[in-house]
Amino acid sequence: MKKKLILWAFFAVFVLFLFLVPHQNIKLTDILNTYQGCSREHLLGTDNLGRDLFALMVTGGQRTLLVVFIATLISFIGGSLLGMIAAYEGGLLRSLIQFIADFVTVVPSLVMALIFSALFGFSAPMAGVIFGIGNIGQYINLAEGLTSGMKERDFISAETSIGLPRASILFLHIFPNIMRQLFVYMGNNASSVVLQYAGLAFIGLGTDVTNPDWGTLLYQYRVYVLTYPRLVICPIAAICLLALFFHFAFDDARIKETELTIYD
């Protein structure tokens, strides 16, 4: 528990830092001072155009966090709500919701991203919405499975028979019981969103040089991996650390099986 507090404290500091720290204008190029090492003016040095790498990294971080936030919000709320309703109501509604879950899982997120970016232009919030919808299927399946398990329990049928409203059974009695597993999944999902977004930026969606993303930076600097490794290491480290944070911050040791078997 203590470890987790430290992790979250780090994360809070990191977020505050990202949004509050003053940085140089990211569009400012300086052809005379390219490939500078770390210095006081340029904390992480400058790149091939003389842009301040620190400013680029900070802006990329803000955009990544925005994407992760929007995506997990949409898929967590939408997915667990739909999944719980599907399992609890059953019947036609359940088939309909499962149909939606199948459908969004079937269509690859790359295709969705390509079409959406052609329709509305590619921006960080848009990417968040695309990933949010694209990942909703797994949340629906998970919430549905967990809720069907819960529905069998005695306390739920007791509550139904004393006439508790459905909404309060669902949200006050079922949801708190399945919340823990959903949160663990949310953590894994958040880290995969970080990677998906970096991948999307890497293959050139949203390669607007004025809007730096960690993936975009990595694509632009990939040729300097031998000559200026600093340019490549910074985005890689940022992506990996953020993904690792989400993985561990939502990890719940209590869920892991602790019972020993005859083999141990």
Place this chain on the structure above:
Amino acid sequence: MKRIAIYLIKWAIIFLVASILVFTVVRMMPSTPVDKWLDAYHLPHTEENVAFMTQKMGLDKPLYAQYVQWIGNFLHGDWGVSLVSGEDIRQRFLDKMPYSFSIGILGLLIGAASSFFLGYRAALHRNRFCDRLTTFLTIFSQSVPMFVLSILIINAFSVRLRIASFFTGDGKYAIVASILLTALYATGGLSRVVRSAFRDEMSKSYVKFMVSRGFSRETVLLRHAYKPPLASLVSAVITRFAGVFGGSTVLEFAFAIPGLSTMLVSAMDSRDYAILQTYILVVIIWMFLVHLVLNLVLHLIGARRDA
């Protein structure tokens, strides 16, 4: 029988809804293939030019007529021609498919096989090397993007060691590297699935009694308790196979492999409606086949689950 009928109807509806959806959505895009075509040939956008090209691409007919014609031809096996290059789309798909499919399918199968072995070892010896390895692989595949590793591999093998050249020749090294990377990334998650399924079996009483009677621990697991882990592995692979189409994008991009995703991206650039629509339909047909095959396999293994 009734189940099969429901299953088929469900997929027919998915197919229909998706075809209508994608048909309308690609036509809602701000710039048309006519604009893009004229741009590509540096022709002025005069009314005459636009009208001529619109007619030539067959985009002047009413939308429902276009839809009916397209879907009818598609179901008859005539997938039409590319609006931009005039190539036969089906031929193009068949040319590109081997690349994307060999990466996705072989990678997944290798990954599944190795994860069954790793998951079994991990369950057998808790907290030993294999167990740690599976945990590490899971965290690794969740925190290191695939394209980062591919850049490092290209750098290490073709720039530093000069063993393999990825961008010249027939590209066999690029494909082998992509398959192995796909397998590596699949192994992480899948091996944990196998491990937890084996652990579930190990806590059951039949395993406990067999082991106490003196059967060897390995025999009990591999001969008698393999079905549920195998079934969970197959179910997990179902969802992964969905990604075979889009999943190799980053690899195709990093290793410059001329696969389906590369084709999709260029079709998007030129707003080639015909290819975009066909792509989605092929994805859905592919998903249908995958679900069908894997449901059959699950049925044969004899551990039916809700899939």
